[in-house]
Amino acid sequence: MTKYEKLVPPSKGEKVTVKDGKWNIPDNPIVCWVEGDGIGPEISKVMIKIVDAAVEKAYNGKRKFEWFEIFAGDKARELYNPEVTDEELKALSPDEQRMTYLPDDTLQVVRDYHLAIKGPCTTPIGKGFSSINVGIRKSLGLFVCLRPVWHIKGVPAPVKDPDAIDMVIFRENIEDIYAGIEGYPGTKRTQKLIDFLRTEWNVPADSDSLRSSAGISVKPMSPENTKRLVRKAIQYAIDHKKRVVTLCHKGNIMKATEGQFRNWGYEVAIDEFRNQIVTEKELNDKYGGDREKAYADGKILVNDRIMDAMFQQVLLRPREYEVVALPNLNGDYLSDQLAAQVGGLGFAPGANLSNDIFFAEATHGTAPKHAGKNRINPGSITLSACLLLEHMGWNEASEMIKTAVSRAVESKNVTYDIARQLKPTVKPISTSAFGEEIIKNL
Numbered sequence: 001m002t003k004y005e006k007l008v009p010p011s012k013g014e015k016v017t018v019k020d021g022k023w024n025i026p027d028n029p030i031v032c033w034v035e036g037d038g039i040g041p042e043i044s045k046v047m048i049k050i051v052d053a054a055v056e057k058a059y060n061g062k063r064k065f066e067w068f069e070i071f072a073g074d075k076a077r078e079l080y081n082p083e084v085t086d087e088e089l090k091a092l093s094p095d096e097q098r099m100t101y102l103p104d105d106t107l108q109v110v111r112d113y114h115l116a117i118k119g120p121c122t123t124p125i126g127k128g129f130s131s132i133n134v135g136i137r138k139s140l141g142l143f144v145c146l147r148p149v150w151h152i153k154g155v156p157a158p159v160k161d162p163d164a165i166d167m168v169i170f171r172e173n174i175e176d177i178y179a180g181i182e183g184y185p186g187t188k189r190t191q192k193l194i195d196f197l198r199t200e201w202n203v204p205a206d207s208d209s210l211r212s213s214a215g216i217s218v219k220p221m222s223p224e225n226t227k228r229l230v231r232k233a234i235q236y237a238i239d240h241k242k243r244v245v246t247l248c249h250k251g252n253i254m255k256a257t258e259g260q261f262r263n264w265g266y267e268v269a270i271d272e273f274r275n276q277i278v279t280e281k282e283l284n285d286k287y288g289g290d291r292e293k294a295y296a297d298g299k300i301l302v303n304d305r306i307m308d309a310m311f312q313q314v315l316l317r318p319r320e321y322e323v324v325a326l327p328n329l330n331g332d333y334l335s336d337q338l339a340a341q342v343g344g345l346g347f348a349p350g351a352n353l354s355n356d357i358f359f360a361e362a363t364h365g366t367a368p369k370h371a372g373k374n375r376i377n378p379g380s381i382t383l384s385a386c387l388l389l390e391h392m393g394w395n396e397a398s399e400m401i402k403t404a405v406s407r408a409v410e411s412k413n414v415t416y417d418i419a420r421q422l423k424p425t426v427k428p429i430s431t432s433a434f435g436e437e438i439i440k441n442l
Contacts, residue, residue, distance in 0.1 A: 036119020
């Protein structure tokens with residue numbers, strides 16, 4: 001058994017194993033969890049109670065999670081580097097900052113055990129290390145951010161027909177602006193880059209688009225990372241009987257990056273899924289533009305939309321979109337907009353994954369002003385646990401939780417953040433009471 005610096009695996013349970021893309025899930029898997037900061041402790045503990053109750057009920061006690069707590073955020077800092085002050089932290093290198101809040105111990109455990117879920121974590125102080133979420137994704141190579149979006153009955157939503165939205169976002173997780181290749185304004189190395197662009201790329205010295213006072217962020221995109229994302233999205237559509245995969249981009253302007261994202265996406269669709277997909281051009285040429293005929297032939301439509309148009313499409317014609325693959329920044333924007341259309345991040349699940357790691361997470365922040373008040377909705381992390389269950393093939397437990405959440409919301413026994421949106425408003429219940437309401441409805 002691997003030894004860790006400060007972590008001890010549970011004495012019960014079995015490791016999940018992954019070999020050649022095949023996941024072996026025992027009946028008593030060890031699942032890693034990060035409590036999180038702010039409201040994290042409250043919502044994470046409620047989530048665990050709900051999951052344990054659902055698994056117990058769905059499988060008559062024949063299956064069970066063995067939870068393995070690991071650390072990130074403030075709890076990790078207290079455990080691994082308690083003496084470092086905020087001022088000292090600012091002076092550390094980006095990698096030292098990362099290890100303070102996201103220890104190597106934690107990363108190695110996730111590599112070894114493959115399944116994890118986390119509450120929201122504090123964004124560190126200082127420059128260089130952008131966030132724990134980004135650190136996890138980059139350190140573990142979690143190249144997909146998975147964000148399914150649908151409306152839970154009873155949740156107040158700002159659009160007329162939130163039930164029309166049933167989409168799964170595949171957001172690229174490693175590249176784009178989030179790669180963190182940045183030069184701060186006024187620094188010597190940023191000025192060197194500006195000088196290089198002016199001399200080697202013929203950008204005029206008096207150009208308003210590249211002033212000497214500018215900060216610089218580099219936006220890399222590669223065929224390797226794009227294709228593995230789109231490959232996952234198309235395979236998901238096949239496995240879950242979805243009918244449309246849409247590539248979203250701003251390739252009409254950023255031709256060398258987002259334009260190539262579009263092109264590479266079509267390449268992997270045609271080269272690897274030729275008999276299962278039809279492009280929009282082929283739809284028009286072979287089926288006269290009739291989607292239903294193509295679907296009847298068992299084809300998945302692969303199309304693309306320019307990003308600004310897509311923001312309109314998901315408001316005006318949401319039923320036409322099912323699986324959506326996007327670069328990192330666009331995926332961040334669209335997934336949060338869609339969550340808002342169905343009532344907000346409080347019930348928005350998410351996960352980050354590679355071919356051999358599945359790391360679910362709450363999609364909202366730490367909400368420090370509500371921390372310790374036992375009042376915030378645990379829906380996001382609970383539904384993220386459903387994604388984890390579905391990845392394991394434990395769909396019965398997942399569906400049981402989803403149904404129970406809907407019943408709890410429709411009964412209007414809800415936490416403060418949902419209660420205040422209802423008309424007329426209702427008296428809110430606590431985080432823990434809402435968890436018990438969900439368990440009662442399993």
